[in-house]
Amino acid sequence: MKIVLAKTAGFCMGVKRAVQIALETARGTEDIFTCGPLIHNPQAVETLREKGIVPLPDDTDPDHGILLIRAHGMPADRIARLRDKGLQIIDATCPHVVSSQNRIRKFSEEGYTILIVGDREHPEILSLQSFAVGPCEIISSLADARAFAGTPRAMVIAQTTFNAAEYEEICTELTRKVLQCKVFQSICKATSRRQEEVHHLAATCDAVVVVGGRNSANTRRLAEIAAAAGKPAFHVETAAELPLAEFAAFATVGVTAGASTPDWVTQDVIARLQGVIQERP
Ligand code: SF4
Structure with a gap:
C-alpha cells in the first residue's frame, strides 16, 4: 500500500501563530484562560493545558488572570466586558478573521445589511456577527439564501473555512435578490x-x-x-x-x-x- x-x-498560519502566542504567554506566572478551545483540536488543546493554558467552556468567562482570545476570535462586546473587569487580554485571533471583522464593521457603519455565510453556531460567526452595528443575517445554506427576502444594499462575506463551491452558489442566489450587492472572497487560501x-x-x-x-x-x-x-x-x-x-x-x-x-x-x-x-x- x-x-x-x-x-x-496540518497547521495553517493562523493556528501556528495562535499556538506560538499561547506558548509565549505561558512563560509568565499569571493564570491563562481561553473561552472555548484555542484551536479545534482536542490533542493540541490537551498539550497546551499541560503548559498552563486552561480552556473554559465556550460560555464561561474567566474571573482573573489572562484571557487569550482564540484563533476564531470572540464577540467584541464580550472582550470589552472582560477588559472592563480588569482581565489582561492577549489576542491570538487569526489575521484573516480580523480582516473580516474590520470589513463587517466598515460596511455596517456605511449602512449595508451584512450577510454572513457560515455555520450559525461556529465561534468565528459569533465573533463576526458582533462587529455589525446594523442589520446582520447568517446564511448557512443555499436553502437559507433562497428563503432570504432581499434588501436594497448588502455586503456578503463568508466564514474563512466555508466550502468554496457552496459559497459561490449562495452568492449567485443572493446577488439576484440584492440591488447593490458587494461580495467578498473571504475564504482563507489555507x-x-x-x-x-x-x-x-x-x-x-x-x-x-x-x-x-x-x-x-x-x-x-x-x-x-x-x-x-x-x-x-x-x-x-x-x-x-x-x-x-x-x-x-x-x-x-x-x-x-x-x-x-x-x-x-x-x-x-x-x-x-x-x-x-x-x-x-
Ligand atoms: S483563517 Fe485560515 S489561516 Fe486563519 S486560522 Fe482559519 S484556516 Fe487558518
Missing part, C-alpha cells in the same frame, strides 16, 4: 488549497484518511469532500481510531489533516498505516 501525504496537511488537494487525493487514491478534531469545521469539510468524490473517506482524530482491517483492500491511500491538526498526530496515523503495509505478506 502506497501512502500519499497532502502537502497542505482552506481552499486544502480543499483542492483533497479533491485531487480522492481522484487519484483508493481511499482518503482525514486527520483532525471532530469539532474542527475545516477538517470535517475535507472529509465531506473526499466522501462526496465517491471514495471511502475516514475521518479520525488519532491513529487509534483507524479501522485497520479495511485498509488491506486499498493500493493507494491519501492522507491529509485539518488546519488545526498537529504534525505529530498525523505522523502517528501514517506510522500506523505503514504498519499495515509491513504486515502484508
Whole structure:
C-alpha cells in the first residue's frame, strides 16, 4: 500500500501563530484562560493545558488572570466586558478573521445589511456577527439564501473555512435578490488549497484518511469532500481510531489533516498505516 501525504496537511498560519502566542504567554506566572478551545483540536488543546493554558467552556468567562482570545476570535462586546473587569487580554485571533471583522464593521457603519455565510453556531460567526452595528443575517445554506427576502444594499462575506463551491452558489442566489450587492472572497487560501488537494487525493487514491478534531469545521469539510468524490473517506482524530482491517483492500491511500491538526498526530496515523503495509505478506 502506497501512502500519499497532502502537502497542505496540518497547521495553517493562523493556528501556528495562535499556538506560538499561547506558548509565549505561558512563560509568565499569571493564570491563562481561553473561552472555548484555542484551536479545534482536542490533542493540541490537551498539550497546551499541560503548559498552563486552561480552556473554559465556550460560555464561561474567566474571573482573573489572562484571557487569550482564540484563533476564531470572540464577540467584541464580550472582550470589552472582560477588559472592563480588569482581565489582561492577549489576542491570538487569526489575521484573516480580523480582516473580516474590520470589513463587517466598515460596511455596517456605511449602512449595508451584512450577510454572513457560515455555520450559525461556529465561534468565528459569533465573533463576526458582533462587529455589525446594523442589520446582520447568517446564511448557512443555499436553502437559507433562497428563503432570504432581499434588501436594497448588502455586503456578503463568508466564514474563512466555508466550502468554496457552496459559497459561490449562495452568492449567485443572493446577488439576484440584492440591488447593490458587494461580495467578498473571504475564504482563507489555507482552506481552499486544502480543499483542492483533497479533491485531487480522492481522484487519484483508493481511499482518503482525514486527520483532525471532530469539532474542527475545516477538517470535517475535507472529509465531506473526499466522501462526496465517491471514495471511502475516514475521518479520525488519532491513529487509534483507524479501522485497520479495511485498509488491506486499498493500493493507494491519501492522507491529509485539518488546519488545526498537529504534525505529530498525523505522523502517528501514517506510522500506523505503514504498519499495515509491513504486515502484508
Ligand atoms: S484556516 Fe485560515 S483563517 Fe482559519 S486560522 Fe487558518 S489561516 Fe486563519
